[in-house]
Amino acid sequence: MNKCVDVAILGAGPAGLTAAIYAGRYHLNVMVISEIMGGTAIQAGKVENWPGFSGSGIDLMKKFKKSAEEFGADFLEAGIKKIEKTKEGFIIKTEKKDIFAKTIIIALGTENRKLDIKGEREFLGRGVSYCATCDGFFFKNKKVAVVGGADSCAKTALYLSNFAKEVYIIYRRNKLRCEPISFKKIKKRKNIRIIYNSILRSIKGRESVEQIELETALKNKTKRDFLNVDGIFIEIGSTPITEILSELNLQREKDYIITDKNCKTNIEGVFAAGDITNNKLKQIVTAAGEGAIAAKSVYDYVRFK
Ligand SMILES: Cc1cc2nc3c(=O)[nH]c(=O)nc-3n(C[C@H](O)[C@H](O)[C@H](O)COP(=O)(O)OP(=O)(O)OC[C@H]3O[C@@H](n4cnc5c(N)ncnc54)[C@H](O)[C@@H]3O)c2cc1C
Known part of the structure; x- marks a missing residue:
């Protein structure tokens, strides 16, 4: 029988990693699943607006990950293919294995918008x-x-x-x-x-x-x-990740997941944080803040269920 974690955190950017730190501190079993450790934040050459820090996004995200590890989070580096809701919780189907979880925090961020012009796809990685x-x-x-x-x-x-x-x-x-x-x-x-x-x-x-x-x-x-x-x-902006979440029937606003102030979505047991939500400011500090709130909401949900 596969172990069912308290919370699967989908995404390891500022939102996902902060959620992992807080969830770990609440003594929840945490599995963070992601493709790119550090998320979009590693693209920032210099971060000057994370309080008390001045350095590259990569260095900042390494610190986030180290803290999440210190509080007991497990990590799976794999692409997520699909999420299924079951009576007991959720099955997260990845390229490597299936993860079973009582709750999920969606912190999948956004993907780059494309220009869709001649040469863009052809010269990707060649200029x-x-x-x-x-x-x-x-x-x-x-x-x-x-x-x-x-x-x-x-x-x-x-x-x-x-x-x-x-x-x-x-x-x-x-x-x-x-x-x-x-x-x-x-x-x-x-x-x-x-x-x-x-x-x-x-x-x-x-x-x-x-x-x-x-x-x-x-x-x-x-x-x-x-x-x-x-x-x-x-650098023409980004759009929220949608495809792998299609079966969850989440309420959205222009594709961004609608959450309340506790980072709850319209689906029981599903929480969301960071750039993928319909928040106003898409930044590291807001993503991290929402990650922390989502973890607290998961704790309340798991404890009182
Ligand atoms: C060039 C640039 C510079 C920036 N500079 C700053 C700055 O100086 N200060 C600032 O505050 N903000 C900055 N930002 C914005 C900041 O990076 C984002 O607001 C922040 O990273 C959002 O965090 P997030 O955790 O919501 O999502 P993300 O950081 O985008 O993380 C998403 C996570 O989901 C994972 N994921 C997505 N799809 C899948 C899948 N199918 N399977 C598995 N994993 C998946 C990704 O691998 C990643 O781990 C910058 C952004 C860019 C592009």
Whole structure:
């Protein structure tokens, strides 16, 4: 007979790892299941808004994981395929094995939105990237472009400008939407240039990325330009993970899971935390806060059931 854990935490980003720390401290049996340890947060080159810390997202997430281990969480590194609800709880079907749990905390975060343009898929890993901290290293002294205009785009551009020769920010509007502090830093960097009112139309090259095609809006017309770059980082936002959760019939708002202030969902025994929920601010500190609340709700649920 397979052991049934008190809580299976789906995802090991800031929300999942914090939930694991709190659940461990409540003496619950915890199994954290994830593909990428540390989640999206490991893409942050420098985290300055986790109180009391200044360093890379990777280093911060290593600390989260160490704390979760110290409080007894078990980890399974595997892709989750499907979740089934049973009378007793849940079966989480993964690439490696099935996990049985009384409750689940969904902390699966989001996935990168794609541009769906010519060359994007073809040059993935050959100049096209969605993660500067993972791939930025390959672009030392090279020319790169970053597509987007929000905070993750600004941070990616700043990170890349530390070693790339030139960084172009390609944005379709006429003003970046990033935090003012990031914008101020961008303005100070000599090797970052912002190209406003421009849409990336295609990515071209032979073995790897060599050129991008831009369509720029002028007053009464548009013009096509070609820019020679060695790499292109796509930072146009993200969408919540949905597919593997389809059988749970969770209530959603624009695909984000609706939770109450205790991180409960509409399904009994299912809790959710972090970027996958319909919270307002998608950040490490909010994901961690929700992870802690979700763990407390699981504790109350398991204890009083
Ligand atoms: C470039 C960039 C820079 C950022 N910089 C900052 C910053 O400086 N400060 C800040 O506060 N926030 C920053 N953020 C935002 C921050 O990273 C997120 O808000 C935070 O990581 C959300 O945490 P989460 O735990 O909800 O989800 P995530 O961190 O996305 O974690 C999701 C987890 O679910 C797992 N998962 C998903 N699908 C499956 C599956 N099918 N099977 C198994 N596991 C799965 C993933 O592997 C991962 O472990 C940045 C984001 C980006 C992209």
